[in-house]
Amino acid sequence: MHVPRSLGPIGRTSGRSLTVALLLIIATAVAPRPAWAHGEGDSDKALVLVRQAIAYLVNTPPNMDGATDKIGDAAEAEDKAGVQLPLVEQAKDAMEAGEMGSVDVHKVRALLEQSIGAHVHTGPTDPVAIGQVPPPVTGAETGTLAAIDPMPGRGGLTGGDWALLVISMLVGLGGLALSILLRPHLPSVRRGETR
Amino acid sequence: MSRTTTDVPPGPAAPQRRGWPQRALHAIDERLGIDAIRYPVPAHANRVAYSLGGLTAFALGILIVTGVILAQFYNPDPTAANESVRHIVQAVWAGRFIRGVHFWAAEAMYVLAILHLLRIYFTGAYKRPREANWLIGVGMLALTIGAMFTGTVLKWDQEGFEALSHNLEIGKLLGGLGFWFNPDFSSGVPILIRLYIAHVSIIPMLILGLLVVHALLVKRHKISPAPRNPDAAGEPVGPFTHHLRRIATLGLLLLGALSLIAVLFPPGIGPTPVEGIEVTKPPWMYWWMFTLENWIGLSGIVWGAGVLFALLVAVPFIDRNPRRYWRQRPVAMVLGVLVLAALIVFSILEGITTPVEHLGGM
Numbered sequence: 299m300h301v302p303r304s305l306g307p308i309g310r311t312s313g314r315s316l317t318v319a320l321l322l323i324i325a326t327a328v329a330p331r332p333a334w335a336h337g338e339g340d341s342d343k344a345l346v347l348v349r350q351a352i353a354y355l356v357n358t359p360p361n362m363d364g365a366t367d368k369i370g371d372a373a374e375a376e377d378k379a380g381v382q383l384p385l386v387e388q389a390k391d392a393m394e395a396g397e398m399g400s401v402d403v404h405k406v407r408a409l410l411e412q413s414i415g416a417h418v419h420t421g422p423t424d425p426v427a428i429g430q431v432p433p434p435v436t437g438a439e440t441g442t443l444a445a446i447d448p449m450p451g452r453g454g455l456t457g458g459d460w461a462l463l464v465i466s467m468l469v470g471l472g473g474l475a476l477s478i479l480l481r482p483h484l485p486s487v488r489r490g491e492t493r
Numbered sequence: 494m495s496r497t498t499t500d501v502p503p504g505p506a507a508p509q510r511r512g513w514p515q516r517a518l519h520a521i522d523e524r525l526g527i528d529a530i531r532y533p534v535p536a537h538a539n540r541v542a543y544s545l546g547g548l549t550a551f552a553l554g555i556l557i558v559t560g561v562i563l564a565q566f567y568n569p570d571p572t573a574a575n576e577s578v579r580h581i582v583q584a585v586w587a588g589r590f591i592r593g594v595h596f597w598a599a600e601a602m603y604v605l606a607i608l609h610l611l612r613i614y615f616t617g618a619y620k621r622p623r624e625a626n627w628l629i630g631v632g633m634l635a636l637t638i639g640a641m642f643t644g645t646v647l648k649w650d651q652e653g654f655e656a657l658s659h660n661l662e663i664g665k666l667l668g669g670l671g672f673w674f675n676p677d678f679s680s681g682v683p684i685l686i687r688l689y690i691a692h693v694s695i696i697p698m699l700i701l702g703l704l705v706v707h708a709l710l711v712k713r714h715k716i717s718p719a720p721r722n723p724d725a726a727g728e729p730v731g732p733f734t735h736h737l738r739r740i741a742t743l744g745l746l747l748l749g750a751l752s753l754i755a756v757l758f759p760p761g762i763g764p765t766p767v768e769g770i771e772v773t774k775p776p777w778m779y780w781w782m783f784t785l786e787n788w789i790g791l792s793g794i795v796w797g798a799g800v801l802f803a804l805l806v807a808v809p810f811i812d813r814n815p816r817r818y819w820r821q822r823p824v825a826m827v828l829g830v831l832v833l834a835a836l837i838v839f840s841i842l843e844g845i846t847t848p849v850e851h852l853g854g855m
Binding site: 341346349350352353354356357358364435436437438439440441442445446447448449450451452455458459462463465466467468469470471472473474476477480481482483 | 536539570571572573574575579582587589590593649650651654657658661676677680681682683684731735738739742743744745746747748749750752753755756757758759760761762763764765766767768769770772773
């Protein structure tokens with residue numbers, strides 16, 4: 299079989315063009331570009347800060363520090379559009395009052411939700427978002443007005459769960475039985491290896 | 494080299510076929526050539542350690558089937574994504590179970606792929622002439638991690654969104670190379686929808702494409718001999734279909750175990766996400782990278798992942814020792830164990846620490 303020892307003129311030109319094109323693509327790709335607007339510094343918008351305060355209450359319920367900071371920032375934010383400040387002030391008072399004893403998280407959260415026009419949460423089975431964000435949602439926007447509660451994996455085992463458990467066990471046992479029954483004989487391999 | 498070939502089936506023209514199923518099979522084989530998969534493989538290929546690649550593919554099959562079902566009910570619109578997952582769990586018949594199997598099969602696929610890679614590394618099966626197949630495997634591992642990441646984001650809870658936020662910031666660090674993670678790249682389309690397309694179409698398509706090449710190269714170069722018997726002296730062989738049968742039975746066992754876990758420990762779903770806070774931990778398979786992030790900032794993730802994958806790619810070109818038995822490869826063994834130990838220690842460190850904010854006050 300004839301094997302060309304070198305590329306001809308056409309091949310060399312194509313190779314150079316390909317190299318140049320590749321270098322251009324890489325240069326274009328790695329050239330610095332302006333960063334896109336995504337979370338640079340604390341927000342000065344009360345609406346954003348209230349949403350973050352609610353998210354802290356939902357995500358880190360035992361720890362009130364994050365929520366307290368955000369509520370304080372929201373009350374003093376320059377841009378107060380979309381927020382009923384009196385309700386935020388009430389939430390702030392409720393948090394401060396709670397510092398002497400236990401914080402009424404439900405009350406604080408409900409006040410914050412109402413302050414941005416969301417519905418008051420009803421628990422982890424909230425069927426839909428508890429507030430509507432203005433459409434359209436683009437880029438990396440979350441589409442969440444007020445965070446809803448997490449949903450645990452499951453509660454107690456239902457009748458259906460028990461049926462699925464039995465079927466799963468049967469499938470697993472079937473697999474185990476077949477893998478033993480159809481197990482290939484390997485001793486000769488080990489003998490071969492030890493030679 | 495002497496091989497017992499009694500287990501190898503005769504060629505397509507020889508067998509005496511009886512009954513309509515055999516005739517149907519013969520007719521199909523005559524036209525599609527499926528008998529080609531009955532190529533001979535050594536007996537040691539049927540050990541569990543040598544079946545890990547097949548089991549990874551089996552887990553991928555479970556993921557595709559359950560994923561197709563979930564896709565009928567999942568809504569990738571950011572305003573409805575979290576809600577649609579809750580709907581699947583609460584209102585769709587067997588939805589919680591299907592989602593649970595999908596979740597645990599993804600974990601299983603990741604673990605099996607890692608174990609498969611470790612088996613290849615410690616038996617030296619990446620050596621000549623199998624370097625290309627090692628690289629394809631490393632590529633599939635990267636795609637599997639990509640599928641895990643996009644799947645984490647798709648449930649669109651706080652954990653998923655924080656994972657995405659990290660990637661958005663890493664995209665910035667990468668400059669132009671991170672363009673795909675720039676929300677402005679396609680500003681009219683929510684990035685969640687682009688990630689959904691990657692999760693259900695681009696990544697699976699690439700994995701399946703590479704899987705086909707991977708399998709063809711396994712056939713081309715044959716399953717690597719046992720390290721202590723590189724000439725396969727005295728080892729019997731059997732048809733590849735027996736290997737497939739072995740994988741199918743072990744896969745059935747895997748399916749049963751995953752189903753059991755899915756019923757007992759179905760995954761929950763976190764609160765709808767809000768940008769600007771960082772309160773969750775990433776899924777456990779990313780923990781080692783986040784320890785590096787805790788130490789040196791966001792770039793730790795880029796450097797950690799970059800160095801690990803660069804090492805994986807370089808392995809067959811650095812390790813020129815032709816021997817494959819582990820006792821004859823002390824340097825490769827020590828380096829492999831060190832890297833593995835570092836990943837485990839870094840993961841444990843992240844597991845026992847509380848979440849730290851890295852994304853700045855957003």
